[in-house]
Amino acid sequence: MSNSAVEITLLGRTYSIACPKGREDALRSVASGVENQLSTLKTRTNNLSREELAIMAALNIGNELFEEKQKNKQYMAQMDERISLLQLTLENALIERSNKDD
Template sequence: MSNSAIDISLLGRTYSIACPKGQEEALRSIAKGVEQQLTNLKARTNNLSREELAIMAALNIGYELHEEQQKNKQYMAQMDERISLLQSTLENSLLERTKED
């Protein structure tokens, strides 16, 4: 799959970013979220440089990703428990049925 370049704008600056074909809208959506983070941070803290805003936004986004990964791990553990319980219930039912036959 080849890449194409798309232009995104963050805090008034335009960047040309390489993007796999077919993923342009996903990258634009991500850029929109990053722009929102940057704009919110800039509004709350006028004295931060562009670099400091980018670092703060990256940390915020990293924290959000970490939280989602933790939720995913918890969900997977719950599903593993449920699957084990279901498997055990099925095995017990099959054993009881075999004993009856």
């Protein structure tokens, strides 16, 4: 799969980023979220350098990702539990039916 160049702007600077074809919109969407984080941090803390803003934004985004992964793990555990309960219910129903047939 070949790459295409996508231009994004973060804190007034434009960057040309290599991106797999078909993923350009996803990259733009991510860049928009990063820009929002950076802008929010910049307005709240005027004394941070670009590097410090980038680090703070990365930590905030990393924390959001961590929280979503935790939610996903909890959801998967709930689904595994429900599937096990369903399997047990089906097995019991089949056993009951088999016993009635005997």
